[in-house]
Amino acid sequence: MNLKMPLVDLKAQHLELKTEMNAAIQEVLESQHFIMGPVVDAFEKELAIYTDVAFAYGCASGTDALQLALMALNIGPGDEVITTPFTFAATVEVIALLGAIPVYADIDPATFNMRWDLLEDLITPRTKAIIPVHLYGQPVDLNEMMEIGKRHNIPIIEDGAQALGALYHGRKACGIGAIGCTSFFPAKNLGAYGDAGGVFTADPELADRMNKIRVHGSQKRYWHEMVGVNSRIDAIQAAVLKVKLPHLDRWNQHRQQAADWYRSRLNPDFVTPPICKSDRTHIYQQFTIRTPERDALQIFLAGEGIPSAVHYPTPLFLQPAFRDAHWDDRCPESLIAANQVLSLPMHPYLTEEQVDQVVETIHQYFKQD
Numbered sequence: 001m002n003l004k005m006p007l008v009d010l011k012a013q014h015l016e017l018k019t020e021m022n023a024a025i026q027e028v029l030e031s032q033h034f035i036m037g038p039v040v041d042a043f044e045k046e047l048a049i050y051t052d053v054a055f056a057y058g059c060a061s062g063t064d065a066l067q068l069a070l071m072a073l074n075i076g077p078g079d080e081v082i083t084t085p086f087t088f089a090a091t092v093e094v095i096a097l098l099g100a101i102p103v104y105a106d107i108d109p110a111t112f113n114m115r116w117d118l119l120e121d122l123i124t125p126r127t128k129a130i131i132p133v134h135l136y137g138q139p140v141d142l143n144e145m146m147e148i149g150k151r152h153n154i155p156i157i158e159d160g161a162q163a164l165g166a167l168y169h170g171r172k173a174c175g176i177g178a179i180g181c182t183s184f185f186p187a188k189n190l191g192a193y194g195d196a197g198g199v200f201t202a203d204p205e206l207a208d209r210m211n212k213i214r215v216h217g218s219q220k221r222y223w224h225e226m227v228g229v230n231s232r233i234d235a236i237q238a239a240v241l242k243v244k245l246p247h248l249d250r251w252n253q254h255r256q257q258a259a260d261w262y263r264s265r266l267n268p269d270f271v272t273p274p275i276c277k278s279d280r281t282h283i284y285q286q287f288t289i290r291t292p293e294r295d296a297l298q299i300f301l302a303g304e305g306i307p308s309a310v311h312y313p314t315p316l317f318l319q320p321a322f323r324d325a326h327w328d329d330r331c332p333e334s335l336i337a338a339n340q341v342l343s344l345p346m347h348p349y350l351t352e353e354q355v356d357q358v359v360e361t362i363h364q365y366f367k368q369d
């Protein structure tokens, strides 16, 4: 068979929108207004409406979005921030960058998301924020986390880099916590044509701080109220995202359809498909299965022309950059998941035939011995 297929099909998406996209980019080129400006304003308004929050701002990346959130909350040296060790490095990188200390809550093996029932024991007088990650596109147990946060006066920052468009109790992920953060990295469900990110909040004070911090702590030219960074979103990325945003729900629905195809075909005796809790939606930034034979299966799939990826092979407390042996025995599920997870091809253009091909190849692997 050996039909080549991509893990994520960005070319198909570009082809779908090419004419409109070229016109939108051309308009920015004609205006020569490259950073912030009217296109950025218009995109931010549409993004705020989409997520149903009062304030949405673009910034330079999802990593920066998290940094802006922490800076807006005045988090700095010695402060503790509780998060998951089973995420992309950026979540913890920004904590470390600001001199704060990452504190880890292990994951629920069924969803790969951080467990809310471990939080209370991890809270100390130094805890200044909790950053749950809606991993692979499924929101965490936000109600329980928000309740604990409220009781201890600790803000929840949603890392929704992988979950823009997912619903939790009918509300959009990123629009529920004190601050929401997302990434518009090209391969994300809403991807730019380069790096970009976004922050969301209902709180006017936090909104004002993030709005200033992303522009050198300034709103009035050459007047700097606070220490900030350069994390503006550029107009070309905003123009691209503005063209794509109206299509996001349809693309997410196709991902959900593809996930159903996978689930109805995959033999659960061979691999464990992801589950989605009934009070939320999963938008499948990744469709991630688990099997103890992960490494051998991945090699077999590659040999048959089927790409796959491991999100993520190393819990963050084991990474040289954030090495902290304190957590070695405290996050067993993250360690197991890191050895078992495998993300299969998933994107809005995946066909039923391609899903069949992936599933048949997985089954072939398990039937060979």
Ligand SMILES: Cc1ncc(COP(=O)(O)O)c(C=O)c1O
Binding pocket: 061, 062, 063, 064, 087, 088, 090, 091, 133, 159, 161, 162, 182, 183, 184, 185, 195, 196, 197
């Ligand atoms: C969970 C999570 N957080 C943060 C980020 C950082 O986003 P970006 O790559 O846009 O900086 C990513 C992106 O890969 C992510 O998956």
